[in-house]
Amino acid sequence: MKKSHGLAPIVLAACAVTAPAFAQQTGPASQQDRPAMTAQDLVTLPRLGGVAPSPDGRLAIYAVTTTDPQSFERSTAFKVKSLVDIGAAPVDLALPKGASSPVFGQDGWLYFLAPGSSASGAGGDDDEAVQQVWRGRLSVSGTLSDLALVTDAVGDVGGFILSPDGSRIALLGDFARECASFACETSGATHLPGPGSGRLYDSSVGFVRHWDAWETPGVHGRVFAYDLVNGRTVGNGIAADGPAPSASRAAPGTAVLIGDTPTKPFGGTEEVAFAADGSSLFFAARQADAVEPRSTNIDIYYSDLSGGAPVNLTAQNEATDTLPAPSPDGKWLAYTAMARPGYEADRLVVHLRDLRTGQTRALTDGFDRSFGSLAWTPDSRWIVATAQDTLDTPAFRIDPRSGAVERLDLMAGNEAHIGNVMPLPGDRLLFTRDSVGAPAELFLSEGWGQAEPVTDIATSIVGQQAAVSTRRFSFAGADGDTVWGQIHKPETSAAARLPVILYVHGGPQGSFNDGWSTRWNPRVLASQGYAVVSVDFHGSTGYGQAFTDSINRDWGGKPLVDLQLGLAAALATDSQIDGSRACAMGASYGGYMMNWIQGQWPERFDCLVQHDGVFDLRAMYYETEELWFIEWEHGGDVGPRAYYEDPAIYERWNPANYVQNWQTPMLVIAGEQDFRIPYTQGLAAFTALQRRGVEGELLVFPDENHWVLKPANSLQWHNTVFAWLDRWLKPDE
Secondary structure, three states: OOOOOOOOOOEEEEEEEOOOHHHHOOOOOOHHHOOOOOHHHHHHOOEEEEEEEOOOOOEEEEEEEEEOOOOOOEEEEEEEEEOOOOOOOOEEEOOOOOOEEEEEOOOOOEEEEEEEEOOOEEOOOOOOOEEEEEEEEEOOOOOEEEEEEOOOOOOOOOEEEEOOOOOEEEEEEEEEOOOOOOOOOOOOOOOOOOOOOOOOOOHHHOOOEEOOEEOOOOEEEEEEEEEEEOOEEEEEEEEOOOOOHHHOOOOOOOOOOOEOOOOOOOOOHHHEEEOOOOOOEEEEEOEOOOOHHHOOOOEEEEEOOOOOOOEEOOOOOOOOEEEEEEOOOOOEEEEEEOOOOOOOOOOOEEEEEEOOOOOEEEOOOOOOOOEEEEEEOOOOOOEEEEEOEOOEEOEEEEOOOOOOEEEOOOOOOOOOEEEEEEEEOOOEEEEEEEOOOOOOEEEEEEOOOOOEEOOOOOHHHHHOOOOEEEEEEEEEOHHHOEEEEEEEEEHHHOOOOEEEEEEEOOOOOOOOOOOOOOOOOHHHHHOOOOEEEEEEOOOOOOOOHHHHHOOOOOOOOHHHHHHHHHHHHHHHHOOOEEEEEEEEEEEOHHHHHHHHHHHHOOOOOOEEEEEOOOOOHHHHHHHOOOHHHHHHHOOHHHOOOOHHHOHHHHHHOOHHHHHHHOOOOEEEEEEOOOOOOOOHHHHHHHHHHHHHOOOEEEEEEOOOOOOOOOHHHHHHHHHHHHHHHHHHHOOOO
């Protein structure tokens, strides 16, 4: 298995790309005069948040989050921007304290979430105030008048959706499944019997903890729909998931839906949608029971909002169905679906359901990419969707009549990462775009043409810093397959040879594609004087489903070969890279690969950085929460495999079996709130280093999950990683 760094695969293609042009035209004239980007810069850079266009497409509201450079406290402000005169400066939107999620209603009012009550007002200081929906009239100056409560809930409203016709509102929140009204007083906390603080779980509940939170059995994310009359909710609301289990009016033998809507931990309002006329609701949910930790069977349900049990529209498919998107003309329901139960990284194919006949067909079955978002044009003529495609995430136009898929050319140069696509009247598209070179900004395309920037929240700030170039390259990887990678390096070091960092992405079905990251950001790392090489090894996304599937039951096989060949290809492509000074780093599956490299390729690197990586696959199987993931990865199409059903396939790729080979200094990082790859895996890897007498460091965050999200923690993470890399790659500086 071991490969030396002298391998020289054939380089098939290479191209150089940089940040968007307008990011390079600001700041000092000379690159040498521009400061290198620091971790502090990354942590405190302003961030574009949610975007909400007006129904007529003339205005957009967007959020901007800033971070105080001393306290690291974050705050969010809102802007109103003309989409008719995009050269006009944005106007500050004066929302009340604590407000969030502003959207335009069909009635011309602005709806938003804010704490408060009728007595204290929106954003009031009432200690007992809960999160409610408010509305107000928006003036051209950005001020709100005639503020009024829309809801009067007894518990926090977690989110809301307005029906397209303005007749209804759906409220989202977490509370007991037995609640017949939104946020009733029933806690559902049957797992706390007392008198002590212990949690008591029955084996029938399925998840006892998920992602970074312990479960409260009986409490779920739920949706209630209300009629809107003069901007106020009326009645008790209709539960989309139907009557409480104890009072269900479902026919005998009919399963009662008990599950989370939106799905947890990452689902959002994209999983809930009103029909065009507001008369019904579509939503995604997965049955919460003892099988849930092994099930990817998310279904799309239909509620006619009469109070009865919802109808499962995708019951015939035992894999994932999600992203319900009704057409504006009320005729169709588009959604995405996987085909293989238990596989979270299967291809998402766009399906179309005739809402009159119930007939359904797969629109994009012949197009070998996985779609991650759906949006209809206002005239119901097109579906606009996004999908990863060879280091980019472009937008595609799908014809609902024929299923024909056309990749849109919305950006000069590489598309990079396009997201949050919002079709507007008149063949206009509002969307966000980010890249390795610059964070997300808002763009507007007219007539399906190349877009113009609408915002400049952080791009000019980044443009004042020393530039980092990105070069794409491809090579013959494992089994002779074409594999793609990227080289990122500072442009200010044109004459100096650069130590190299091999970046290994997580997933493993993922990609270090051309996109901005607030955590694993190649630009900020390259700015420290390194060449950063990332390789989309077998198992990566954006290259067709067969390539994605190829990592199943092969975690330590073809991916390691690709990394070995890819690093050699990068060295052959760019002579400035100093392959004699090299470290590797990765998180999640990338962290697993660091542990695997320790045993299989230990002589290659000067140091390693392992974040939340799997160390012992046997322990990982019994400690993780979403069992469908680990069982599919070690079973695949031959059938999901529990560890005890086929220990050999787990042990074949188990880093714990090769600790006797460990010799590379390694920094280990873990979060105590990580329930996906529990921090004990990191402790085990650190123990292995200690027992082997290998130099190492252990950084543990008690308040972080699988990711490092808090600003001060992020800064500490970067400073620790940079110091570790410098120690081994720049010992004389």
